Amino acid sequence: MEAETVPDVTTEIHRWHEVLSNLPPALSEVEAIARITALEELTSAATAAQARETLTFDMHRRNSEAEDGVPSRMQGKSVGAEIALARKVSRARGSTLLKFSRSLLIDLPQTYSALKSGRTSEEKARAVAKETDGLPRDKRRQIDERMADRLAEVGVGRLGNEVRALAQQVDQKAAVEHLEKCTEERAVSVRPAPGNMAYLSALLPMPQAVAVYTNLKKSAASLIGTGDAGQRSQSQVIADLLVERTTGQECAAAVPTEIHLVMNDDSLVCAGEEPAWLPGFGPVPAGAARKFVAGNEAAVFLRRLYARPDDGQLVRMDSRRREFPGLLRRMIVIRDDVCRSPWCDAQIKHADHARAFAAGGDTDWDNASGLCAACNFVKELNGRKHLATPEKLIVKTPTGNRYETRTKPIDSRAGKSSAVDSEVEAAESKPGEVEAAEGEFDVTKRRRRPETSRAHGPPKKRRQPHDKPRSRRESSPVEFLFGEKICAYIITMPAE
16 A cells, blocks of 8 residues: 655645634634633644754754764854744844753653643743753753643742752752852843833842842932932832942933934934934934933033935945954944844844955955854854845855845935845855945045045034134034033044
8 A cells, every 4th residue: 555645744834824824713702712722732832843843953953063074062053043043033042942942852851741732831841941950860850750740730930939949859959059050140231121211130149139129228218218309209219329329420310421322313403203223222212312412411422423315324434454443343333233143132242244354354334244242153153154235134054044134224214225135136146345335425434634525525623622612603403402511523534
């Protein structure tokens, strides 16, 4: 008898995707709840399948690299980054997913079985993996066996506490070593929050964290008790004290620093509605940005940046150095905002050559990418390739997949440029050697001797302290609107 043809699994998955995407709404409450339950179980099963395929991909890649003679310590280095691209998440998230998959299938078979059958959720499975991390494999499996019946019965928080207590019970030495390792990972980070706020997070040993918070709370209560808090609540006073004590400022609202606040002229000096942008952190409403610039009690410095009128991209800068110099690197960070790799939101650490300097890549605006340290290191592994223009980055992986990300124009008032795709095509044939588009402003690093730039004219003479102040009619729009406390540095960078 002829063997039955097995349908291609990927085709079958896409078929189910199509079915679920076009599923008509349920006709009753009972049917809707039944569907929600079934879809949740399907989500868990899909998570288990993804974990299995992730580990399978890791094994295949390591085997192929071993056959190619790659040293064992270098095998599988790019797996987490490729998983991230396939799942459209950051590189750090991809590495976390790879680690989770290994834990689930190798060390936690009961948790994997419960996830595969839909009896537990991905969030609970992650809690088990996280709280047993650092234990020997036999101890992890022991806890996995003992917690198997609790996976479907308790919530995520309680499950995590029970697993942590059991981990400390079965191997107290490993638990103490794990705590010491966590202490070494103490750090402070900042990330955007809704409403143009930000989360300043400190990962500290618990006694230190409690001491910091208790001290801030006690000081805030004292200010409120003496009437020195004004109309501020206790939480607001605590937040202000944190800023003042960590920066040394007398007032939390006065930030004496140069901030890369990117605004177009309409939003800065008129009633424009285009949001300003803090590179690496996100948008700020135009009105709030104007208020910050005009009302800040500390010194505010403005640095003028130029964008092409056709597509709103920053102008180009060139350098013959191996490392990107200060102003060029600063413009790269402002242009790319966060790590340029697809779906990576990490802060930029390296100004990188898309085409390696050793391979003839230029240290210029066209060949530059702002990357986090990890993405830059992964990029150098065999089989990966970056193709870049100022408007676009293409990442090619050893599996032949291609991922691309477009650069957000710094000035969104401009229209889309038709030259972008043609420049990228040219970069694919000769990466790093794309010429500037016709009509593009071409600016380079500043020189000490004054020269004339065709784009911006001769450098402007700075007013010396003994010069007479200009009249209001002679003042710039920024000075006219916001006063003399704003010091505007107009940077002109003549072509080499």
